[in-house]
Amino acid sequence: YDWSRELATTDPEYFRWTQWIFLRLFDTWYDADFQWTDPAGKSHMGKGLPIAELPIPDPVRAAGSEAVRRYQDKHRLAYQTEAPVNWCPALGTVLANEEIIDGKSERGGHPVVRIPLRQWMLRITAYAERLLDDLDTVDWPESIKLLQRNWIGRSEGAEVDFFIGGSASSAISSTSPTPAAINDFQNWNQTRAKSGFPREAGSDVIRIYTTRPDTLFGATYMVLAPEHSFVERLTSPSQKSAVETYCRQAATKSDLDRTDLAKEKTGVFTGSFAINPVNGEPIPIWIADYVLISYGTGAIMAVPAHDLRDWAFAVKFGLRVVGVVQPPADYEPNQEEKHLAREVKGRTEWPFAGVGTSIASGSYNGLSSTEFKEKITNDLASQGLGRRAVNYRLRDWLFSRQHFWGEPFPIWHELDASGNPTGLLRTDPESELPVTLPEMRHYKPHGRPEPPLAEAPPDWRFRTDKDGTRLARETNTMPQWAGSCWYYLRFIDPKNHTAFVDPAKEKAWMPVDLYIGGAEHAVLHLLYSRFWHKVLFDRGHVSTCEPFRRLVNQGMILGEAELAGYRIADGNEAAVSDPQSGIPFISARRVRDDMDEISGKPVVAVKLAPEQVAKKGNEFVLAGNPDIIVESRAFKMSKSRGNVVNPDQVVADYGADALRLYEMFMGPLEATKPWSMSGVEGVSRFLARVWRMISDEGADEIRINPAIQDAAATPEQTRLLHKTIQAVTNDIESLSFNTAISRMMEFVNAISVQDPRPRTVIDPFVLLLAPFAPHLAEELWQLLGHAQTLAYEPWPAFDAALLVETEVEIPVQINGKVRGKVRIPVGADQEAAVLHAKSDARIAEQLTGKQIIKVIYVQNRLLSFVVK
């Protein structure tokens, strides 16, 4: 469903305010802790200072206004990045940035502007910590919170610098460093001890991130991601061609290939060495694509003895393994560790990734891993070699799309005299929003990497500002997330032309009390809207820190359950023919895991009729041949499977109330459930029964059933009504709509056969039905003679006093088995209950000649005898 298209064509105001919010992101500085005050007056440490208040360091200020603007650009929440590679969805290929520039030819006679295809990013990582912490404050399913926590992926560890020498020429390039190199290292060490750990890693070190600083003594080599900026510098002449080949291969592999080949590690040696800061040992620097440029610093220290990936790599390339953590005495290697085991000199060795006691770690020997971590992190910090660090798996959010349908960015690129972009940006004044889409004949994706808007009419694309600067309009558009990120706010005040939402209305309605949505949005939509909401909150535009107080995931509706047998397309290899159909079926057992061929021959699913299938044990089999197992299950609705149910058709055939009621009746809200057309018929029959209960079916015109009378309700009717009100009320509260409906069915089954049917019982029932079948309920309400809509009627209340019964039937157990039931007065004590039970002939018989050892009595529930 193309949400953006809908908005673009129906509500330009929505574009306007989405762009307005984008400008709030654009003007927000992200990068420093500062104190801020929430609307409630509470003070927090946080991020998100307006760009105008960004303190500019003196050297930057001295360099002039352009430098200040660049500095500000660098610290915005929304920024443009010149990604080294871009993935072009239309081409399905990876393109180097320069190719994209070249690909932008003089098409269509428009002026050629050499703007590289740059992508907009939103710095959601700046909010990682708050997005994580505030999960504790919302009432969401634990599973969704967990998904978000894993997605954000916070880990604690340390950053450590490994010395590589001050310049390319002095890089340490052998296992036994020259005296000059040793001297360099010692000087560096002393300088660091004085200067401390620098904020930015210099060119004389490789900075790594680790969660296990306690294994530093076991670091026997380092690995850089192929994209790491030091790769070229660190490559020795003899390794040059090998490294270049490897990096080119890594670059052309898509993410998918890289993870698909997960099992076998690949890599190449640079020819250079770094120095392990804790023991001064030179260790080789390798390049491997199992290290990702996007996580941490894009470089690792490898500890093969205590990291499974490093182990696999070291074993393959014959690198040194040094164990520095002693596992607990009773430790048994887990599956994966065992799987990686190898034989060394007749002994079996395996990696150990757990925590234990440190060995071979100098003065740290004997410490537990936890103590060690704490101590060495402090020690490294005091020596200026490392610092405590927190890392997130969450990455910045790629916020631009090369589609036509989407909100244009309210951004202009400044051009220099020859029409090239200077890299500086200008925003549209708020008063000139919205930036709308231009009229274009060809707006569909065209297979080239640049966005369709690159070929927009020149009057849309270009402009000369008042100060004479030539400007080119940004041609990317925003993704569909942009609108979905804040629609709940617009719903509060959809016609507002002066603000994205009226603050008073926002305060009155927010946060969203209950958000029902699919689990497929667990990490993307729900994280993105929380992020936007927090930015708006920090800027004082909304009053709550979190948008959705309570979240419930409704389950997916699958297609109608199907019975399917499988056959091999050509021939009947290993197949047993079904005597009924003559089809050479094979057992469904052999077709697991979406397998689509067996021994090179395609497998075809054959739909079966119910009478062709029989049940055998836990399995379904062919009626004609019980050896052939067939499948009985429901699948996701999909066009290709042809099992899509069109709700419009259901509404046309059974009505909107029946569709709605069936969806609520099929099962628990959160469960995945198969659709069933006969189930729709079932609830449709129920609605028809309700209609007949109240209307007079025999009459020609629609009129009230003569059984509906002003008579007084019997005590049974009253009790049933109040029990139903109670049950339905509670079930709605707990979102158990399926049981609420079954209670109403029971009510109708009982009342619809009675005559008279008192109005005092029927009226409240119609009100109970209203949320489930609003159209029918409204009709019935009118039929019952009410002039006003039922929408303003209060919800029926139940009277607890009326629910009390005088007698209750309880089961009587003897040695845990139900042997009979007795009716006793409500609230009877144990003595009375036992007396009642013993007067029951059947129970008395069971008890004769037995000795009662123990009596368990739960009031109004159960009586249980233990006898010998």
Add this chain to the structure above:
RNA sequence: GCGAGAGUGGCGGAAUUGGCAUACGCGCCAGACUUAGGAUCUGGUCCCGAAAGGGUUGAGGGUUCGAGUCCCUCCUCUCGCACCA
């Protein structure tokens, strides 16, 4: 591999949270009203058994007077993540 959730009749599913397993609906069987029914109504429908009775919540074990529910082991399915240092 890691993480989360779920296994109850022919099917979708109930079960006041440890107290009568299978409510309600579908399907099926029988009957009634009908020229007819894919309309409506009535009755039946977990399994074995003629009955009395016995058995049954994926499999096995445990706790308990009592387990669908709690604990342990295993099996199956669904969803999510997947070289995150």
